[in-house]
Amino acid sequence: MGRLSFVTTARSAGARCGLMQTRRGPVQTPVFMPVGTQASVKGLTPEEVAGLGAELVLANTYHLMLRPGCQVVAGLGGLHCFMGWQGPILTDSGGYQVFSLSGLRRLDEEGVSFRSHLDGELMRLTPEAVVAAQEELDSDLMMVLDECPPAGAARGYLEQALARDARWAARALAARSEKGGALLGIVQGGVYYDLRARSVESVCALDMDGFALGGLSVGEAKEEMMEVIARTAPLLPADKPVYLMGVGEPADLVRCVGLGVDMFDCVLPTRMARNGTLLTARGRLNLRNARYKDDPQPVEEACGCYTCRGYSRAYLRHLFMARELLSYRLNTIHNLYYVLQLMAGLRRAIVQDAYESFARGFFSCLEEGRGEEALPN
Amino acid sequence: MGRLSFVTTARSAGARCGLMQTRRGPVQTPVFMPVGTQASVKGLTPEEVAGLGAELVLANTYHLMLRPGCQVVAGLGGLHCFMGWQGPILTDSGGYQVFSLSGLRRLDEEGVSFRSHLDGELMRLTPEAVVAAQEELDSDLMMVLDECPPAGAARGYLEQALARDARWAARALAARSEKGGALLGIVQGGVYYDLRARSVESVCALDMDGFALGGLSVGEAKEEMMEVIARTAPLLPADKPVYLMGVGEPADLVRCVGLGVDMFDCVLPTRMARNGTLLTARGRLNLRNARYKDDPQPVEEACGCYTCRGYSRAYLRHLFMARELLSYRLNTIHNLYYVLQLMAGLRRAIVQDAYESFARGFFSCLEEGRGEEALPN
Numbered sequence: 037m038g039r040l041s042f043v044t045t046a047r048s049a050g051a052r053c054g055l056m057q058t059r060r061g062p063v064q065t066p067v068f069m070p071v072g073t074q075a076s077v078k079g080l081t082p083e084e085v086a087g088l089g090a091e092l093v094l095a096n097t098y099h100l101m102l103r104p105g106c107q108v109v110a111g112l113g114g115l116h117c118f119m120g121w122q123g124p125i126l127t128d129s130g131g132y133q134v135f136s137l138s139g140l141r142r143l144d145e146e147g148v149s150f151r152s153h154l155d156g157e158l159m160r161l162t163p164e165a166v167v168a169a170q171e172e173l174d175s176d177l178m179m180v181l182d183e184c185p186p187a188g189a190a191r192g193y194l195e196q197a198l199a200r201d202a203r204w205a206a207r208a209l210a211a212r213s214e215k216g217g218a219l220l221g222i223v224q225g226g227v228y229y230d231l232r233a234r235s236v237e238s239v240c241a242l243d244m245d246g247f248a249l250g251g252l253s254v255g256e257a258k259e260e261m262m263e264v265i266a267r268t269a270p271l272l273p274a275d276k277p278v279y280l281m282g283v284g285e286p287a288d289l290v291r292c293v294g295l296g297v298d299m300f301d302c303v304l305p306t307r308m309a310r311n312g313t314l315l316t317a318r319g320r321l322n323l324r325n326a327r328y329k330d331d332p333q334p335v336e337e338a339c340g341c342y343t344c345r346g347y348s349r350a351y352l353r354h355l356f357m358a359r360e361l362l363s364y365r366l367n368t369i370h371n372l373y374y375v376l377q378l379m380a381g382l383r384r385a386i387v388q389d390a391y392e393s394f395a396r397g398f399f400s401c402l403e404e405g406r407g408e409e410a411l412p413n
Numbered sequence: 414m415g416r417l418s419f420v421t422t423a424r425s426a427g428a429r430c431g432l433m434q435t436r437r438g439p440v441q442t443p444v445f446m447p448v449g450t451q452a453s454v455k456g457l458t459p460e461e462v463a464g465l466g467a468e469l470v471l472a473n474t475y476h477l478m479l480r481p482g483c484q485v486v487a488g489l490g491g492l493h494c495f496m497g498w499q500g501p502i503l504t505d506s507g508g509y510q511v512f513s514l515s516g517l518r519r520l521d522e523e524g525v526s527f528r529s530h531l532d533g534e535l536m537r538l539t540p541e542a543v544v545a546a547q548e549e550l551d552s553d554l555m556m557v558l559d560e561c562p563p564a565g566a567a568r569g570y571l572e573q574a575l576a577r578d579a580r581w582a583a584r585a586l587a588a589r590s591e592k593g594g595a596l597l598g599i600v601q602g603g604v605y606y607d608l609r610a611r612s613v614e615s616v617c618a619l620d621m622d623g624f625a626l627g628g629l630s631v632g633e634a635k636e637e638m639m640e641v642i643a644r645t646a647p648l649l650p651a652d653k654p655v656y657l658m659g660v661g662e663p664a665d666l667v668r669c670v671g672l673g674v675d676m677f678d679c680v681l682p683t684r685m686a687r688n689g690t691l692l693t694a695r696g697r698l699n700l701r702n703a704r705y706k707d708d709p710q711p712v713e714e715a716c717g718c719y720t721c722r723g724y725s726r727a728y729l730r731h732l733f734m735a736r737e738l739l740s741y742r743l744n745t746i747h748n749l750y751y752v753l754q755l756m757a758g759l760r761r762a763i764v765q766d767a768y769e770s771f772a773r774g775f776f777s778c779l780e781e782g783r784g785e786e787a788l789p790n
Contacts, residue, residue: 075731079738081719104731108707112727120723330485342458346497350489354452354481361456364738 040177040218040245042277042298048391051293053383056277058092058124058176059217060116065277065298066386068284068379069094069126070372071306074103075119077372078306079365082121088341088369089376091123092177094301097169098130098137101159102152106172114174126177126301128281129166135184143183145200163204164211167219176217179248180208182224187255194226202238209242218245220279226251227260229267236271247272248279249297253288262291269296286315286378290398293382294391305375309367312356315374317398318405321349323367328353341373342366417554417595417622419654419675425768428670430760433654435469435501435553436594437493442654442675443763445661445756446471446503447749448683451480452496454749455683456742459498465718465746466753468500469554471678474546475507475514478536479529483549491551503554503678505658506543512561520560522577540581541588544596553594556625557585559601564632571603579615586619595622597656603628604637606644613648624649625656626674630665639668646673663692663755667775670759671768682752686744689733692751694775695782698726700744705730718750719743 039059046053054065070077070085073096077085085093095115100106112118115125131148134141138150138159147162163181170178182201185194205221212219221239225231239247249268252261265280272278277298283289284302292300305315312323316336321328334344335352343352343366355363378398385394416436423430431442447454447462450473454462462470472492477483489495492502511518511527515536518527524539540558547555559578562571582598589596598616602608616624626645629638642657649655654675660666661679669677682692689700693713698705711721712729720729720743732740755775762771 074735074737075728076735076737076739079742081723081739081742099735103735104706104727108727111707112709112725118725118728118731120728329481330488332489346458348489348495350481350485351452351495351497354495358451358453358476358480360451360453361738361741362453362458365456365458365742 060124069301098133110172124176127175163207222250305371437501446678475510487549501553504552540584599627682748
């Protein structure tokens with residue numbers, strides 16, 4: 037078996053279902069990847085993550101490189117063994133974190149130097165080193181190193197970055213060893229459609245196993261992002277998965293699936309959970325709201341998650357206000373379940389060629405719930 | 414069925430096994446109660462706590478009174494329903510926290526006034542209010558309000574406190590309603606054996622369902638504490654359980670079981686877990702120690718807990734150093750499992766009339782492990 041295969045199994049409007057075969061088993065798309073930044077989906081065991089319906093998780097190479105170190109993970113049998121996750125893992129390149137988290141970075145043709153946000157140590161990423169690090173982690177889906185320009189970067193700057201990204205992608209591909217996992221290229225180009233098209237062209241010229249849309253959800257307007265996706269996704273080869281990096285707001289998931297995106301990751305559901313905000317079909321529920329103090333209802337009556345089956349809003353609010361560890365865990369279980377069920381619902385709808393009515397139902401339910409936080413149920 | 418019954422089922426040296434029947438099912442003694450201060454054993458679900466072997470948990474009335482409020486819990490069906498714990502619950506009186514946590518307290522014959530450590534609100538506890546609060550929680554084993562004098566309190570002061578404690582205990586008993594849970598009296602008297610004996614006499618004059626040894630492990634020398642227990646426990650009626658409050662160091666559990674104690678609670682195993690310290694038969698293992706960075710072994714090879722069956726010391730150290738939520742949870746699972754297994758081992762040994770050889774084995778293993786932290790395994 038190869039590193040990655042992808043077949044489209046159903047289509048509905050602009051959306052598609054697919055079956056992605058990885059080295060560690062199949063993944064049904066469209067898929068949402070819970071984020072396990074530091075080799076842990078915050079607060080949950082791998083069994084819980086799998087039990088919520090996740091088939092693929094993401095880990096961050098940058099964080100693991102800094103702590104405990106990719107070589108340490110390799111010495112312990114790789115990331116799957118280290119963290120106890122049996123399914124496939126996608127790792128990012130670390131580039132995004134270098135550009136968002138680390139201090140004092142300097143970019144040159146060879147790579148990027150930066151200081152660790154943990155201890156200030158001087159570090160260096162090159163396209164080759166990033167592939168080697170991901171191979172040490174034994175990643176199933178690796179990402180190439182690219183530059184992540186901020187939203188609003190000048191066109192001329194983006195053009196230069198694109199050209200270097202193409203050279204870096206070729207170097208990454210050449211650096212991958214026989215035993216390395218699948219490698220995904222990244223389409224950049226900001227909000228310039230012609231630059232996106234140019235980036236697609238150069239990335240597709242390489243034998244990548246899939247393609248990511250990068251540099252979105254970084255501060256540009258929501259409709260601008262949607263338009264870039266709508267215009268760029270169709271340019272990509274239909275026989276490879278399309279991954280939209282860093283997007284996970286439920287409404288965005290529904291819309292972007294309709295634009296042909298197959299893969300998503302985002303910290304939003306898990307981070308919001310830790311901030312006491314729960315995702316529901318009718319919108320967000322904020323546990324800080326005093327109206328939940330003696331509310332015996334579950335977060336969502338119709339939800340089948342462990343949290344909703346066993347606990348009241350009143351208890352969840354209490355745990356959150358008391359900063360109890362169980363709070364973060366129960367909230368995370370609900371939010372991940374919500375998002376993973378949403379993806380499962382989208383897949384079922386696509387199979388039944390009912391994407392559009394599913395999306396209409398989703399948005400009308402959300403609309404109904406607006407402002408509900410201010411009112412009694 | 415009554416509120417609480419207790420029968421001794423086996424004896425070995427000074428230790429005994431018992432079966433305690435509560436309103437919510439049987440409890441085998443000697444028993445360790447995990448602490449769920451704010452209606453949650455930190456980081457764990459009730460199913461996990463039960464799965465670790467816990468039959469009885471403790472919750473803190475003081476904390477729940479302040480947040481979310483005992484009436485709120487009552488309105489939601491009581492503490493069991495609120496937190497999802499099906500088994501029996503022991504609640505303390507809140508007195509200890511008033512004397513250790515809260516500000517500006519003033520004691521009089523009627524009760525104690527204090528300011529909430531959360532928001533400074535002026536609150537008042539009386540023997541009657543404390544029973545009412547515990548009944549609102551629907552506690553199965555309630556504690557009477559008493560004063561908790563600091564270690565080293567003068568003898569004259571302790572004598573006055575004892576006399577008031579006796580009056581308060583009688584008022585608590587009178588205040589209990591028909592539907593109220595079992596009520597346990599508390600023996601005080603510091604390290605003065607004659608005062609302890611006097612306290613036993615006055616507490617035993619009341620129709621209490623059990624007896625606690627209070628005011629120990631509050632700063633006095635370890636051997637002083639052991640001597641007080643050794644001299645006081647035999648004075649208590651043999652047909653009621655003896656509860657040593659706030660003791661949970663493994664070596665202390667083994668010794669105090671040998672002195673006839675039936676019940677224990679302590680935050681030590683769970684708090685240590687959150688501080689990265691793991692309890693083992695050979696002593697404590699501190700995950701901060703760099704020697705564990707690439708150690709593929711489980712915390713304890715022979716341990717059957719979820720953490721030891723699935724994760725390496727290296728991963729646990731990584732999670733702890735990275736302040737991952739899963740760290741506190743996996744460590745807590747191990748430490749609670751360790752203590753609950755220790756209690757199960759003690760019960761088995763007593764049934765086989767082998768308490769003394771069990772205790773010898775325990776201490777020799779601990780002795781062997783001394784200083785191990787500084788050496789490779």
